Amino acid sequence: MKLSPILLSSLLLITGLACKREDGPLSPDAFSGDGQVKRPAVSPPNGTTPTDNNGDDTKDPGIETGTIDPLDPVETRTTESPIDDAWAHQIAGTLQSYYDPSKALWRDTWDVSAQATTALIDFMKLTGTREYQGVIQKVYDINIAKTPNFIQDKFLSNALWASAWIHAFDLTQDKRFLETSKIIMDDMDANGWDSRAGDLTSCGGGVFTSHTDKTNASAPTPVNSAKLSANTAFYIKLNAALHNRIEGDTKYLERAGKGWLWLTTIGVVNNSGLVNNGVTVKCKNDGLQTWTHTQGLFYSAAVELNKASPKKEYIDAAKKLFDGVMINLVTGEGILREANDSRCGTCLNEERMWKGIFMRSVREAQIELKDPAVEKFIENNILKLYKSSRSTADSIGFHWQGPFDSSDAGRQASALELFNAGLIAKTYTNAALNRVAQTTANCAPGESGAQAVDGSALTKWCSLVAAEGGTSLILDLDSEVEFSKIKILHGAAGGENLDANTRNFTLAVGGSATGPFTTVADVVDNTSTASVHKFTKVKSRFIKLQITRGGSDGLARIYELTVE
Numbered sequence: 001m002k003l004s005p006i007l008l009s010s011l012l013l014i015t016g017l018a019c020k021r022e023d024g025p026l027s028p029d030a031f032s033g034d035g036q037v038k039r040p041a042v043s044p045p046n047g048t049t050p051t052d053n054n055g056d057d058t059k060d061p062g063i064e065t066g067t068i069d070p071l072d073p074v075e076t077r078t079t080e081s082p083i084d085d086a087w088a089h090q091i092a093g094t095l096q097s098y099y100d101p102s103k104a105l106w107r108d109t110w111d112v113s114a115q116a117t118t119a120l121i122d123f124m125k126l127t128g129t130r131e132y133q134g135v136i137q138k139v140y141d142i143n144i145a146k147t148p149n150f151i152q153d154k155f156l157s158n159a160l161w162a163s164a165w166i167h168a169f170d171l172t173q174d175k176r177f178l179e180t181s182k183i184i185m186d187d188m189d190a191n192g193w194d195s196r197a198g199d200l201t202s203c204g205g206g207v208f209t210s211h212t213d214k215t216n217a218s219a220p221t222p223v224n225s226a227k228l229s230a231n232t233a234f235y236i237k238l239n240a241a242l243h244n245r246i247e248g249d250t251k252y253l254e255r256a257g258k259g260w261l262w263l264t265t266i267g268v269v270n271n272s273g274l275v276n277n278g279v280t281v282k283c284k285n286d287g288l289q290t291w292t293h294t295q296g297l298f299y300s301a302a303v304e305l306n307k308a309s310p311k312k313e314y315i316d317a318a319k320k321l322f323d324g325v326m327i328n329l330v331t332g333e334g335i336l337r338e339a340n341d342s343r344c345g346t347c348l349n350e351e352r353m354w355k356g357i358f359m360r361s362v363r364e365a366q367i368e369l370k371d372p373a374v375e376k377f378i379e380n381n382i383l384k385l386y387k388s389s390r391s392t393a394d395s396i397g398f399h400w401q402g403p404f405d406s407s408d409a410g411r412q413a414s415a416l417e418l419f420n421a422g423l424i425a426k427t428y429t430n431a432a433l434n435r436v437a438q439t440t441a442n443c444a445p446g447e448s449g450a451q452a453v454d455g456s457a458l459t460k461w462c463s464l465v466a467a468e469g470g471t472s473l474i475l476d477l478d479s480e481v482e483f484s485k486i487k488i489l490h491g492a493a494g495g496e497n498l499d500a501n502t503r504n505f506t507l508a509v510g511g512s513a514t515g516p517f518t519t520v521a522d523v524v525d526n527t528s529t530a531s532v533h534k535f536t537k538v539k540s541r542f543i544k545l546q547i548t549r550g551g552s553d554g555l556a557r558i559y560e561l562t563v564e
Contacts, residue, residue: 093530128428296358356414
């Protein structure tokens with residue numbers, strides 16, 4: 001793929017000072033990955049010794065781990081990057097502030113919940129963490145009972161859930177997820193695909209917008225309707241994805257092929273290589289917006305289909321589309337924008353998440369393409385967004401080039417997909433998992449220190465923060481362990497309000513449960529839901545979390561504490 005010198009130079013720009021945000025400016029150390037943390041230089045604590053392995057991870061056979069299969073090519077980056085992986089943890093944590101545990105959905109819409117589910121799954125797959133896996137399982141168990149097989153009237157909504165459960169299968173290998181995706185796609189073929197293919201007088205072929213539209217088109221007096229390009233692009237991609245996961249399949253590959261033939265010959269792909277909104281009832285390109293999610297779905301459909309049945313035309317189409325995006329759907333700095341970006345104020349709920357669908361598609365395609373220009377595009381978007389469209393609470397606005405406007409689950413899930421694209425897949429070891437955690441006080445028997453280290457964001461340690469002395473948790477790692485990072489999921493990580501996040505606390509390490517302890521992080525006015533604290537590597541057995549100011553109601557809520 002060739003880019004013009006002007007376009008390529010715009011891709012290389014990393015510009016701009018942080019813009020003002022609705023909920024306050026960023027602190028001076030915004031790029032530290034540590035929120036508002038004051039990190040003193042760390043000397044070896046009493047009873048501990050510094051490490052001498054130059055940062056190599058050392059595994060304790062007794063420590064449970066979440067791992068990435070080394071044979072699974074989930075990594076998209078090929079070079080070192082200025083991106084801090086802590087940023088993705090922060091964005092994921094804030095996404096959970098929109099989660100409603102009672103419904104096991106996020107608070108915007110059904111479609112946004114599907115997008116949030118997929119983004120969290122991808123986040124776990126890339127980071128090796130599993131703290132949100134219980135959340136994903138709960139989303140599935142509760143909602144499949146309410147909405148059988150996640151099938152509603154609109155096929156785009158159904159496809160979003162089919163995609164989520166394919167990703168869940170990849171993460172867990174639980175065949176229930178794959179079977180649900182198959183049921184959704186079988187319904188999309190039987191009740192969504194226009195079987196009048198070839199009859200252009202009735203605009204046969206392609207996927208209808210809804211079950212209702214197909215019913216109307218099949219009536220004795222047919223009533224035809226327009227068709228969205230995104231539906232057929234999703235149909236191609238997901239059928240190809242199922243084929244690539246089902247040994248000996250021919251059915252899903254055949255469906256993907258017929259979808260590709262229709263979409264590429266019906267006239268919705270314009271001269272720029274981009275895909276317009278859809279076709280009219282007379283099978284004409286409607287000339288409407290080239291939405292980012294439509295481009296992403298077509299892009300990854302081509303690559304997924306090429307994995308199933310390699311053909312040069314698929315990769316050529318994908319590369320031409322990406323070139324078209326880089327000319328027509330980016331700012332002068334090379335930052336992705338929506339088709340109606342300048343006019344988008346409140347926006348539709350779904351529209352807020354569409355750039356995320358594009359970035360997920362780019363990440364998936366990049367696994368196969370490994371294009372340096374795409375890699376740089378991802379990097380520049382992350383750097384610009386983190387600097388110019390992020391609030392002090394790690395909420396992300398609609399305009400990735402900035403400034404921050406407002407926040408919701410759709411914006412946040414979309415941003416998480418972008419940050420996922422910048423992650424380097426890793427093996428993850430949590431030295432705190434299921435270790436003994438003693439606390440000074442608990443709100444209830446089921447909210448003890450054990451719930452802060454059980455590997456799940458569904459449970460928490462809760463404690464009243466005393467006016468004098470605060471409250472504390474002392475973690476026993478069972479033996480001396482080397483580590484250089486501690487992550488804390490605060491109140492909003494469990495679907496509570498952002499003001500439930502712990503505000504003031506210190507982290508300290510020592511060789512005994514009674515001390516002395518040496519401080520490694522001193523946090524004042526924390527606003528992050530997931531606070532990540534990095535320091536010079538130490539070797540220690542005990543960690544003390546001392547909280548002097550909890551949430552706005554005086555309670556401290558810690559959904560998870562991890563040690564790496």
